[in-house]
Amino acid sequence: MEFWMRIYLISFLNMACCLPESSYTVHLNKLSFDTAQSHCLPGSFLTNIQKEKEMEKILKTIWDKNNKTATSFWIGLKKYKGACFRKDLPLKGFFWTVDNSTQSDVKMWETEPSNTCTDIRCGLLSVKYGETAATSIGFVDATCRQEHPFICKRNVKVTCRRPVIFGTHDIIDYSNDKDTCYVLCGSGANFTLKCSNDLVWTVSGNKNMDILQLCLECEKGYRRDASGSCVDVNECEESKPCTHRCLNTEGSYKCACSDNDKDDCDGSKLPTTDLKSNDYSNVIRGKSVLTQPTSLPDDVRMNKTDVNIEENAGDVSNIIVPVIIALLIFIVLLVIVAAIVKGCIRRRSTKLSRRKAEAVALNGSSSMEKVNEKEET
Template identity: 65%
Template sequence: MDFWMVLHLLSLLNMARCSPVLSSYTVHLNKNSFTNAQSYCKPGSVLTDIPDKKEMDKILKTIWDKTNRTAVSFWVGLKKDKGACVQQGLPLKGFYWTVNNSTESEANMWKSEPSSTCTDVRCGLLSVEYGNSGVTNSGFMDATCKQQHPFICKRNMETVCQRPQIHDTKYIIDYPEDPYTCQVVCNSDANYTLTCSHDLVWTIVGKENIDVSELCLECKSGYRRDAFGNCVNVNECEESEPCKHGCKNTEGSYICDKLPTTLPKKKDEYSHNEEDKSVQPQPTVLSEDVRMNDRGVQIEESVGDISNIIVPVIIALLIFIVLVVIVAAIVKGCLRRRTIKRARRKAEAVGLNGSSSMEKVNEKEET
């Protein structure tokens, strides 16, 4: 049976055994006016009401779990309209809950008496004080509605996100006890926990404003999805070592370095062992084209690299020899023609003028 199916069955069995009560409140630390806080909570939530001590305890626990202990006043859905008077004898002192216009509340939930006025609009705050292990004191206070404070929203349990539509999903696990959370399992076995945001949009826990419909789709080559569903670059150099030598990661791909031309220096051949204070030899890291034979002599296996050097040298030497032979032949021919020309002149001189003319020819040639 599939692992996730087993997990789903176990969760259903656990729900059958007990029905945990989960908080339906959300604490927002960003400060807003009363009106803006109301708008922020909609459409899936409202500024919370606190009709009794039981609900107060739930909210105080949510505040303790959520805040950094610096926020001490929170807007709640408590309001008095202009023209209505503060009535000290009533549980809500003339205020009402904006969620349902109710004036019901347990007595003695005010931390301080509201301002006695009939002409001003006043809004309600929940004021808290912190101790070492929780909220030690709390109660209602009033303020002008334009002040900015953190606020507390209450989920409308009848309004939930529609079932998410996600491509290439294997299945989606729903949690009946928490309709604002679901588990998505993709065909690739990747899984994500989704939460229904305050504006009734499914998003990844811890990552807002993401299109969850494409969570299970594959990213383009060189990328993959992270825990938040984003397509991020894959570092192939670290994960698969695709290069024989150095590797440089690039966006969506990688580049292999060329063959190294030098070996590590000898000073790197030894490292000190800090435990026994002895010197341990370290093997010299050679390039992949160099290996050691049985006698410890380095032998280059890449014969093709040597032949690429020797063959051009031999060809150049042969060309040089041929050029030398040609030059020698030309010089020898020139000397021979010169000798013949000199002999011919001497013969002509003897025939025409005798020996005296011959001597003149010799003197002329010598000069």
């Protein structure tokens, strides 16, 4: 009998030693009580504090945050509507939201909670900072809509469920790290996944990537890179499908060939003669329909630029020349009109002067006056 009692005792002690300790996380971002409670999910909850030892661990976690500005933290204390203030109870009528229990060895309240039965009230842990540690002042109550930092608690080590990934793939688990797995896609792409504190699988180095699509095949001519994005495959570098020059395009490639080559440049019948720079110019000018790649030599890009400049210059000249001719014609017409007007004025002045002279010579001053009167009329 004593033998079996010893066996049971040893087994119990082993289980107690192997139970995972509670872990706490302090969040300094300010949220309302309900939002903070949701933020702790799915692997945690707003902490309860049932033992003094738990209070010590929480205060140490707060101190390790190295932030002395936050003095009030949401914890999982709540008084529901209809529950009344109870001065004789340790939690004064409040409950731990994780299990609705009222058990706690921590009986310290900084101030008495509001004496009401109709309002919903939530609990805060009030702390102060010394030179070497944070100390608890006690619990206080507040309206649940207020925003404060908060403390989450995880009782046991919880791991992510097996990841769900579309497409052909294999998942390799690490025996010494349950929070990490290796994904090998049928296309050859591979990724390392990490289980976050929120129990969500994320791609190592890119937390925003959707792991569901990691192993889905890209369109022809594309493949997924290390970040999971579909990128263009450079066939010219990998498979070298062309005998002479290969032009990589988005999702495909083209083989460049000369005008005298009878074979088609489709990747199967390939040119065997060297291509000159004027051949590339012909390709760009439209004799062969090719998409200009980024790997074309500088002289090819220059030829295309020259063509564009020449075409633009021709368009401008077709507009400017007629305008200049029209301006010249207009100026000539103005000069002719001005000359005609000036000649008429001069002839009239000469005619009047001649009449005056004749009147003075023949009729004297009296005739001159008549001439002047005639002119005035």
